[in-house]
Each structure stands twice: as structure tokens, then as C-alpha cells.
Amino acid sequence: MVQNSPLILCIDDEPVGLKVRKILLEREGYRVLTAADGPSSLPLFEQEPVDIVVLDYSMPGMHGGEVAGHMRRIKPRVPILLLSAYVGLPSEVTSLVDLYMTKGEGAPVLLRKLENLLLRQPVGAS
């Protein structure tokens, strides 16, 4: 694995979905950190040089919007991609993140959007 490849933090309470996403992203050459809920993801986000966050919306304890709010306070420039199984999230949530997509749109869409976000944000900027 290339040391300077982008580091992605994936947060999702669905273990199968999280596992498959990790395999997919690693196959694409990214480094991947995972967390099963919001509270456990925040220390990782703070300590690790995360380049981009792929965040699930519906999770126990703290939903994606709340997690994004915390992250914005910690490192405001790290792009966040919100991934949700729900359609039509409230604007106060979507306004906190850089991009918002629905689960099931397929791997190529996800990869393309990640790539675009990373292009906007030079690697290592955080």
C-alpha cells in the first residue's frame, strides 16, 4: 500500500456494508480507517491525518449530521461525503457536508465522487 495515498475514514453501523466498502476502497488504492459509530470515529478523525470522510447518516447514538458538525469544528477543511440509505435528508444536515449521495447508487459513482472531492482538496492539506 502506498504510504502517501489518501486516507479515508469510513463510518457506518452496518458491518457488512462497512466491510465491503473498505475492501472496495482499498482495492482502489486508498488507505481506509473504519468506525462503527459517531462517537468512536471522532478520536480517529482527530488523531489520524484523514483526507476524506465517508459518513453514514442513520446510526445509533449520534447521526451523521451530528458527527459532521463535530468534525467541522475539529478540522473544518476535511471533505465529508455523506452516504445515506434515506432519500431527502433535511438541508440543515446536507449543508454541513461537501457531498451527499444515496446508498445503492453503485461503486463507480462513489469512486468518482471521492476522486472529485480529493481533487478539490490537495492530499495532506489537513
Place this chain on the structure above:
Amino acid sequence: MNLAQFHRILRQAFLLPVVALLIMAGTLYWQLRGANETVRLIQEADFRISQTIGVGKLIADQESGLRGYEVTGDDRFLSDFRQAEGHFQAQMDSLTAATRDDATQKTNIEDLRNGYQNWHDAFALPIIATVKAGGQTSDITLNLYGKSLMDQVRQDIGGIMTHYGTQRSERIQQWQTQVRNTTEALIAIALGMGILIGMFTRNRLRAVSSAYRTSLEVLGRRAEEIYQSEQQLRRTQDSLLANEKLAVSGRLAAAIAHEIHNPLDSVSNLLYLLRTGATEEESRQFIDMAESELARVTQISRAMLGLYRESRAPVPVDLKEILEEVLLLMEHRFHELNVTARTELPEQVVIDAFPSELRQVFTNLISNAAEAAGKGGEVRGEIRIDASHFQASADKPAGAIIHIVDNGTGIPEEVRPQLFQPFFTTKGEHGTGLGLWVSQGIVSKHGGSIEIASDTSPASHGTVVTVTLAERPPIATGTVSELP
């Protein structure tokens, strides 16, 4: 016309005849009293006449006693004279007393008294003295003088009698006039009162009858308004029920979308991985994962189909199956709320019911319980659901009982009476305030009831919702509108 006016008319219609009768009775009494007084005066005149006749008789007795004594010189004749003499004064005093107000008669009586006294003193007593002395009393001049005195007395008695007789005739005349006046007055008053009562009653009855007609018209209009507003209310209620059903459907649809999108996302990613090249080992692993995720989708889709399968009449449904389906669809929500759901559904619990309506009820109640348990504080939220069948007893037929228990903070006592009211919600903008109201409607349609017991004490807080359903509900179809 209002009720007070109507009562006033009733009072008038009752009082007027009473007042008329009282006036007539008063007039009659007054007239009779006058007539009675006249009759009393007539009786008085009769009495005085007979008294005067008595006086005349006394004088006649004295005169005949005197004559007997004059002729025989026997003292026994004088006893009548003396006796009549005593009575005469008493009778004359009585007559004088009775004629105090009648000057003419008083004069007549004084004349009689004087005439008598003349006869007594100037003739009778000298005659008696002469006879006693043994002298002669047959002198014509003397006797003619006595006769003239007695004639005067008789004339005076005649004058008194005539005066009393005239008085009596006048009083009889007066009595007759009074009786005629009374009769005429009574006829006049009766006629007048009759006409007055008749006109008044006619006028008042007209007012009452017109008010009655107006009332009928107003009542008719009110009935129409009530009917219209009831129709409006029914339409509003139907639309509220439909809204609540849509809200429940919306929540379920969101849950379903979430449940399906998650596995679909994994499957789509796995397919991408397979297509972009994987080892045999990886491929097998990816395919297993994809199959397992698709099985999850199938399971969700089956539960979803069950949700919208509806019948027009109650069908046998297994509450265990319905509760498990609802719980499956809500699994993610429990996860999200950090709530554990435990069930005690040991066997089939079959009753006749509309399955989609019961799903709506249980989705509502379980979702309430989970949200309450999710806010339980430090203690991990927990809900417990059990269902069991019960046999018919004396007070209720056979049925099923379902408990939905949560360990949330409990429902404050002041809120409890409002729980089943429409538009009452403790969830702010997230609630329609119709969930429990609609659920209660559905459950009572199924011949059952919902009871809520809650405890807010720190040691044992929580809520128990008990749903009772009849095994064979006497369902009035159409009381709760069904989803199209």
C-alpha cells in the same frame, strides 16, 4: 319568542280568568251584603210594627181594665191595667231607642207617649180615684173627654204604624232594586270578562302559534346545519385518518427504503468488486455476502407486502406473525435508538381482524415505546412485547392480550388524560398527534381496548401499554377508512 315570554303568556292565560272570577265574586259579595242589610232593615221595620201593635194592645188592655173597674169597682180589673202600665213604659223606651235617627218617628213616638200620659194622668187615674172614693164616673162629658184622649193615642199609634209601613215598603223597593242591579252587574261583568278573556287568549295563542312556527323553522335550519357540520366533521375525520395512515406509511416507507438500500449498496459494491477482478477465494466470499444481503432484501420485501395486503372483511390473522413483521421492519430504528427489543411470543395467537390496521396500531405503539425507551437516560433502552390468548369469561368473550412494555422515563401524570385526544403530541413537529387516537379507534372497532399504565418514579420508571382484542370482533366495517 323566548322561554321567558312563553312563560309570561302562560301566567297571563292562567291569571286573567282567576282575576275575573275574583272581581265577580267581590261584586257579588258587595251586592249581597247590601241586599242583606236591606233585608235586615225590613226585618227591623217588621219588628217595630209588631212592637207598636203590642203597644196598642197594652193600651187597649188598660182601657178595657179601666172600664171594667169603672163599671164594677172590682180591683181585679185594675190588675190588668197595672200590668199593662209597667210593660207600656219598657216598650216605649225600646221604640224611642230604635228611632234615634228618625226625627219624624221620634216625634210620633213622643206624641204617643204624651197622648198616653195625658189619657193616663188626666182621665184614667182620676177615674180610678173617683171609683175608689165611691163617686160617680158616668158623666158623659168626662167620658167623652177620655174618649177624645184615647182617640188621640190611637191616632198616634196609627201614625207610627203608617210611618213604619212606609219605611218597610221603601226598603222592599230598595231590596228589589239591589237584586236587579246585582243581576245586571253580574251579567255585564261576565260578558265583559268573557269577551276580554276570549280576545286576550286569542291574541296570546296567535303569538304562541307564530312563535311555534318560527321555532319549527329555526329547528329545521339548525338540524340542516348540524347535519352539514356533521358531514364536514366526518370528511375531516376521514381525511385525518387517511393522513395518519399516510404518516405511518411514510415512516414505514422510510424504514423500508433504509433496510433495502443498505443491502443493495453492499450487493452493488460486491458486484463491482467481482467484475473488476477477484481471486477465486475472494469471489466465493463476495458471492456468499451478496446472497446473504439479498436474502435480507427478500425478507424485508415480504414483510412490506404483508403490510399492504388488505381485505374487506376481517380475516384470521396470527398476531405473532404481525408483531414479528413489524419488529423486523423496525429493527434498524431500535438500533438507531439504542434500544433492545425482547419478545415473548411462544405460540400462534390467531384472531379475526384487519391485518393492515393492526400493523398500523402495533407500528405506532411499538415505535412510541422504542422512542420512550431510547430516552431512558443512562439505563439501556429496552422494550418487551408479549401476546397471549385468553378464554371467554363471564364478563368478556375470548380474545388476545398484548403488552408493550418500555423502561423509558414514563408519562407524566398531567399528560395521561390527554393521550387519546386527537392532535395531542409530546413529540413536537415529529408527531401528528393522531397515532394513539387512530389506534384506539381501530382497536375499539376490533372489539378491544388500549390501556396505558405508567410510572415516572426514578426507581421503577416505565410504561405498560395493554391492548385487548376480541377473538371474533363485532366489526362495523367502514368506521376506519382503509388504505386504497
